[in-house]
Every structure is written in structure tokens, then in C-alpha cells.
Amino acid sequence: METKQQNENIEPxxxxxxxxxxxxxxCLLFVVCLIMILISLLSDNIxxxxxVLLNVxxxxxxxxxxxxxxxxxxQIPAGSWKSPDETTxxxxxxxxMIRYGRELIVHTARYLGPKGSVACITNxxxxxxxxxxxxxxxxxNDYAGFISSYxxxxxxxxxxxxxxxxxxxxxxxSLAGKVPDTSGHEVRSILAYMKWIGKNVKKGDKLxxxxxxxxxxxxxxxxxxxxxxxxxxxxxSCHGTNGEGLLNPDKKGYTNPPLWGKHSYNDGxxxxxxxxxxxxxxxNMPFGATYESPQLTDEEAWDVAAYVNSQPRPHKDQxxxxxDLRKKPIDFPFGPYIDKFxxxxxxxxxxxxxKEARK
Numbered sequence: 488m489e490t491k492q493q494n495e496n497i498e499p500x501x502x503x504x505x506x507x508x509x510x511x512x513x514c515l516l517f518v519v520c521l522i523m524i525l526i527s528l529l530s531d532n533i534x535x536x537x538x539v540l541l542n543v544x545x546x547x548x549x550x551x552x553x554x555x556x557x558x559x560x561x562q563i564p565a566g567s568w569k570s571p572d573e574t575t576x577x578x579x580x581x582x583x584m585i586r587y588g589r590e591l592i593v594h595t596a597r598y599l600g601p602k603g604s605v606a607c608i609t610n611x612x613x614x615x616x617x618x619x620x621x622x623x624x625x626x627x628n629d630y631a632g633f634i635s636s637y638x639x640x641x642x643x644x645x646x647x648x649x650x651x652x653x654x655x656x657x658x659x660x661s662l663a664g665k666v667p668d669t670s671g672h673e674v675r676s677i678l679a680y681m682k683w684i685g686k687n688v689k690k691g692d693k694l695x696x697x698x699x700x701x702x703x704x705x706x707x708x709x710x711x712x713x714x715x716x717x718x719x720x721x722x723x724s725c726h727g728t729n730g731e732g733l734l735n736p737d738k739k740g741y742t743n744p745p746l747w748g749k750h751s752y753n754d755g756x757x758x759x760x761x762x763x764x765x766x767x768x769x770x771n772m773p774f775g776a777t778y779e780s781p782q783l784t785d786e787e788a789w790d791v792a793a794y795v796n797s798q799p800r801p802h803k804d805q806x807x808x809x810x811d812l813r814k815k816p817i818d819f820p821f822g823p824y825i826d827k828f829x830x831x832x833x834x835x836x837x838x839x840x841x842k843e844a845r846k
Contacts, residue, residue, distance in 0.1 A: 561779050567695045568631045570623035570684060581679065588680025591673055592621050595662065596740030598673070603739075605673060609664035610751065610801075614677075616744040617661055617758060619771060622684060625696025626770040626778050630684045632694050642814040644807075650678060660756040663749075663801045696778065699766035702785050704838045709761060711835075714794025717787045721773045722746075730798055747798035754820070755803030761835065762818045764792040793835050817841045 576582045591598055595613040598605045619627030637650035644652075651669040654677060658664050667674055688694065719728075725743040726732055732745035745751040758764045769781055769788040776782040783791070809815035812825040820834035826844050833841065 561781070563625065563778060564695055567625065568629075568688065568697075570620075570629075570631075571686060576683065584676045584679040585683045586680075588676035588678070589621055591677055592618065592680060594740065599662075599664075599667070600740055606667065608667060609658060609662035610749070611740055612662055612744045612750070612752070613740060614657070614662075616741070617752075617767075622681070624771070626698075626700050626766065628698060628767065629696065630681045632685060632688050632692060632697050634678070634682045634685045635688045635690045635692065642811070643809055645810050650681070654678070660803060661752045661758065663751070663753040663756075663803075699763050700770055700778070701762060702766050702769060702788065704836065704842070705786060705789055706837060706839065708832065708835045708837050709765070709789040709793035711790070711794040711797040714787075714790035714792065714797075717783070717791040718794050721783070721787075722791065725774055730795065746795045747800045749801060751800050753801035753803045755805050755808070759796055759800075759820065760816060760818045761789070761792055761796060761820075762816075762838075764796060765789045768792050789836075796834070817845065 576585050592614040595609060595615070596603065596611045599607070599609050600611045601607055601609075603609070615621055617628055618630065622628065622630035622633075633653075634650055637653065638647050640646070641648045641653075651674055654674055655666040655669055658666055726746050727743075729748070730746040730751070731748060732741045732750070733743040734740070735742050741750075752758050758767065765785075765788045768791060769783060769785065770776065770778045772791075773782055805821055808821075809819060812823065815824065817838055818833060818836075820830060822830050822833070824833065826841060828841050828844070832838075
């Protein structure tokens with residue numbers, strides 16, 4: 488009797504254990520499935536987020552056109568100009584001037600900036616900030632054909648200018664400063680360096696990669712709003728959220744130049760013209776970009792240039808510029824003009840209608 492009673496008590500317990508095990512297994516299976524679903528969702532979301540932030544797949548571009556085309560590659564044509572090797576700088580006084588001229592281009596602020604050792608006449612930027620690699624990089628405003636093109640008629644001033652006058656204009660505009668003595672040692676050294684850079688270039692030579700690339704005009708105006716998004720993703724890490732740049736440890740110059748504000752180029756600089764700046768950005772920005780391997784599409788280059796040039800910067804009186812309105816560039820952002828398009832359109836575009844109206 489007692490044994491039978493014990494068996495009757497055990498059987499419900501065993502049944503309860505079996506049910507508990509089954510429930511536990513079902514719960515574990517549910518948890519595992521839930522975790523797998525969450526991991527899958529998070530993985531897809533992270534992948535999409537990375538793609539947006541990093542833009543890891545730049546669009547290849549055709550070698551002879553700035554239009555975006557899938558599957559094409561940009562190449563520098565064989566025989567393109569290359570900067571002479573520094574070992575070819577001559578000895579003696581002339582070589583010393585060339586080397587000093589290069590030093591002034593690369594470290595302008597050290598000698599002529601707000602804390603310059605020679606004079607305090609510029610905003611703290613270096614010539615190299617706009618003329619990359621000391622003026623030797625293709626589509627980086629190189630100096631290859633600079634000396635051979637002077638003296639020449641300047642459409643902006645309306646007179647024939649020597650090369651020294653063009654340098655003076657850069658000090659006034661791109662460096663938002665004062666004109667140095669154009670017959671002084673510093674300007675003569677800069678000219679000596681530029682002459683050495685372009686020593687094998689003859690007047691009238693057509694050079695691939697000189698100045699900045701002229702991107703095809705868009706069918707719309709360049710958008711500062713869209714450009715801001717590009718700037719925040721691609722540019723602020725080097726130039727600062729407020730475009731303030733990155734000062735050197737000695738505070739005498741910039742590792743990365745300011746893109747707007749009182750220490751940046753003024754609105755009379757060549758970079759303030761959108762076609763110049765967009766082409767420069769396309770081939771050189773963000774850091775590591777080249778003509779062969781650009782990191783931005785054409786539209787992104789136009790838009791980020793528009794954003795940067797919509798920000799505050801020093802103003803230069805330009806009422807004497809381009810007195811012959813027929814020669815005024817279509818993207819010069821200050822009137823008057825020979826056409827009826829607004830200053831806004833001359834600054835941001837669309838430029839196609841302006842170009843068509845001038846034919």
C-alpha cells in the first residue's frame with residue numbers, strides 16, 4: 488500500500504519535470520531566434536549607415552571628361568608636364584634664391600604671416616594652400632606655365648602685367664594681406680623658384696593639368712545646403728566644423744587652412760569664383776584625392792564649393808576689376824554685367840543659360 492502510494496505521488500512530479508523541460512527548451516529556442524533576428528537587423532542597419540557616412544565607393548570618371556560615368560578610369564596622359572627634380576637646382580646664389588623662394592611658397596606664414604619673421608603682411612595662410620605641393624601638382628594650381636605666360640594682358644586689371652604684379656595680387660586677395668615690395672628679395676626669390684619650376688615650358692605650350700580642372704556645368708544651381716552635408720562628412724575633420732582650419736603647434740601658420748573667416752582668402756581671390764574652386768576640390772579634396780582617384784562626384788564638388796563660398800570672409804573692394812564687362816567671367820559674383828542675370832546666379836549658377844546668352 489505504502490509503495491503504491493509513493494508511486495502515485497512520483498508520477499505527477501515526473502510529468503511536471505517533463506513539462507518544465509519542454510517549456511525551457513521552447514523558451515531557449517525563442518530567445519535564440521529573437522537574437523538572430525536582432526543581429527540581422529542591426530547588421531543591415533550598420534552596413535547602410537557606414538555606406539552613407541564613409542561613401543566608400545567613389546564613382547570612377549572618364550579621363551577626358553568631368554562627367555560621371557560608371558566603369559571608366561581617369562588617367563594622366565603620357566608625356567604630361569612634371570616638376571623638375573630638386574637635385575637640378577643650381578649651386579650658388581641663384582640656387583639659394585630658388586630654395587628660399589620655395590620655402591616662402593611652402594611656409595609663407597612663417598616669414599610673412601601675422602607672426603612672420605620678415606614682415607607681418609598676410610592672413611596666416613601659405614601660398615601652398617592653393618598651389619599644392621609647392622605649385623607642382625597637376626590640377627592643383629601648379630606653376631608650370633606661370634613664368635612663360637608673362638608679361639600678359641590682364642582682363643581683370645585691363646592692363647599688361649609682369650609676373651611680379653600677379654604675385655602682388657595674390658598677396659592682396661588669396662592671402663588677404665598687403666602688397667610686398669615687388670622688387671624686394673622675397674618676391675625676386677619667389678619668381679626665381681617659379682622660373683625654375685617652369686624652366687622647360689615655352690610660351691604658348693598647352694599643358695595638361697595646369698590651373699584647375701574646368702568641370703562641366705550642372706543643369707541646376709550649386710547648392711550650399713547640399714554642400715554642407717558633403718562638408719560635414721568629408722571636410723570638417725581637417726578644416727574644422729566652422730571652417731577655422733588647424734593651426735600649427737607654434738601658432739604661426741596652418742597645417743590645414745581656414746576655409747572662411749577673417750584668416751581665409753577674401754572675396755577677391757580666384758578661389759571665390761565657383762568654377763575655380765569646384766575644379767580644385769574635385770581633384771584634391773578631401774585629403775588623398777587626385778585626378779586619377781577623385782573622392783567626390785562633380786555635383787558634390789560644385790555643392791561643397793558653393794557651401795564654403797557662401798560663408799563669411801574678408802571683403803575686397805573690386806569696383807575697378809573687369810571694367811570691360813565683355814571679359815568678365817560668368818561666375819564672377821559681383822556686378823555689373825553685360826547680361827540681365829542676377830548676382831546670385833552668377834555666383835552659384837546655373838551657368839549654362841548665362842553662357843548661352845553670351846554667344
